[in-house]
Amino acid sequence: xxxxxxxxxxxxxxxxxxxxxxxxxxxxxxxxxxxxxxxxxxxxxxxxxxxxxxxxxxxxxxxxxxxxxxxxxxxxxxxxxxxxxxxxxxxxxxxxxxxxxxxxxxx
Numbered sequence: 198x199x200x201x202x203x204x205x206x207x208x209x210x211x212x213x214x215x216x217x218x219x220x221x222x223x224x225x226x227x228x229x230x231x232x233x234x235x236x237x238x239x240x241x242x243x244x245x246x247x248x249x250x251x252x253x254x255x256x257x258x259x260x261x262x263x264x265x266x267x268x269x270x271x272x273x274x275x276x277x278x279x280x281x282x283x284x285x286x287x288x289x290x291x292x293x294x295x296x297x298x299x300x301x302x303x304x
Contacts, residue, residue: 205259212252212263216242220267223248227270227279230260240264241275247284 220226223244231239233253238260240252254260264271272279 205255205262208255209259209262209266212240212254212259213266215252216240216263216267216269219244219250220269227272227282228264229272229275229279230257230264231275232257240269242269243279243282245282247282249283 216226216228219242223246225245226242228243229241231241233239237253237255238257240254240260240263241249242251243249252263254263263269
């Protein structure tokens with residue numbers, strides 16, 4: 198059990214460094230945690246410049262720990278103020294339209 202705890206701490210520390218690097222590159226960041234089933238918990242990051250990205254933690258506890266270690270402000274949901282900060286470009290719009298309208302495959 199101690200090995201599992203140590204591994205979770207190492208994973209949280211690694212994710213925290215990635216969060217901090219994203220925040221540094223984008224003038225700060227805020228985030229939201231989203232449970233994605235057995236795959237774990239997605240940490241959605243939104244930079245102050247509107248850029249966004251995500252990381253996946255193996256579970257919610259690790260995601261919470263990583264966000265805390267990184268000093269990431271978390272939102273309960275991805276709407277309102279947080280969603281309004283996201284800047285999308287042609288790539289995202291073409292993917293969304295393609296998915297919705299039965300366009301070309303994404304892969």
